[in-house]
Amino acid sequence: MSLKCLIVGAGQSGLVLAHALLSAGAEVTVSTGRSSQDLRNGRAQITQLTLPHGLSVETEHNLAMWSGVAPTFDRVALSVIPEPASQVGFTGTLPGVGLAVDPRVKLADWLEFFEDRGGKVVVHGLTVTDLEYFTRPGAMYDVVLLAVGDGELGQILDDDRSRADGASRGRHVTQAYVTDLQAPEDQVLVYSCKAGEVYVVPTLTAQGPVHSVMLIGRPATADQSGVATLDGTAVGGASIHHPQALLGRMCDMLRANHIPLWEQLGQAALLDPFSVLRKAVTPSVRHPVHTFDHGGSLLGVGDTVMTVPTQCGLGWEASVRSAQVYAHRILAHAQTGRAFTAKVLKDVFTAYMDHSGAATDFFEQYVDNFWSGQLTANEQDLFQRACADQAVADQYVAGFAAPEQLVRMLHPTQT
DSSP states (O other): OOEEEEEEEESSSHHHHHHHHHTTTTTTEEEEEEEHHHHHTTTTOOOOOOOOOHHHHHHHHOHHHHTTTTTTTEEEEEEEETTTTEEEEEEEEEEEEOBBBBBHHHHHHHHHHHHTTTOOEOOOOHHHHHHHHHTTTSSOOSSSEEEOTTSSSGGGGGHHHHHEEESSSOEEEEEEEEESSSSSSSSSEOOOOOOOEEEEEEEETTTTEEEEEEEEEOOOGGGGSSSSOOTTTTTTTGGOOOOHHHHHHHHHHHHTTTHHHHHHHHHOOETTTOOEEEEEEOOBOEEEEEEOSSSSSSEOOOGGBBOGGGGOOOOOHHHHHHHHHHHHHHHHHHHHTOOOOHHHHHHHHHHIIIIOOOOHHHHHHHHHHHTTTOOOOOHHHHHHHHOHHHHHHHHHHHHSSHHHHHHHHHOOOOO
């Protein structure tokens, strides 16, 4: 195959796509501002779940490198805390196993493996002028794909205001990798309260298996002084820089929100001084294609186009699904010998939305509406039934891993 591709960015969606295209015989170049060593030695990144479908895609492309080493989970335990001393929830079984690997390990390993397989890696930050050059008709690449996530280059794609109103509001993530946490090693714990969500995830790091504890807080406002929050920047939190002090603040916020994890976390130890993270996440919804004045176009990939909010737990699942559909459609079009026009690129994105993007959008809104009083009677009833019936709980958790299934459960007449 004579297909020549440039992928800008080396995150989950970009690297899965790069490996898939390379496996099909395409010539693929990945341009990234960080080398594999930069990734390994860099700051902690937000923990992401590799759910059963995503793991199967990774296995298909020989990217599941941590079998037998990474802790696996096959259940999700959801606890909802509507008020102090009140907790309801259930534990459901996933339709397979999942796992989590520290992105600093996973992405670095994948980038090196890509180069070992014959892919080309260019460690160099690109500019909009570079993108304009590489997309010129008749230039060195047949298709240019932008997979920079929340990186600055993504701003070349215009905001899609027709869908932005439905986007989830931002969150402030406070995260720590800890050892000696008294928590299950074979399931993901999820706590939900009015202040936000908490995930406890068995995770493989460079030092071995640990737990990642993520507090995903709704941004606190100035008039919320004295109100329980999971926003690590609130009430002087932004001035906390020492990792141990930040861990202590996490415990305080959990306790204030009556999340029972606070006591176990207080007895755990930080993995190392670089194992904490505090980050504001602002979801964005963008048009997938940018066309330059010369007529050439590029296509955004994964969360460069549509951010999946952290509280949904589906960020990397959506990235894998995006890469999977993109690879199939790009390879199919390459067989025609025709150019990758703006319309062709837009059709690639539309195929992803039809495949699973719309269902992921729905799940995002479902999670965001949980505490807003906007859930429908059907949506409220499903949660209540899951609390009382193990079979429904299993279906509910399976719908977390595959949102299209949850859509069918809640709105059977729409599918």
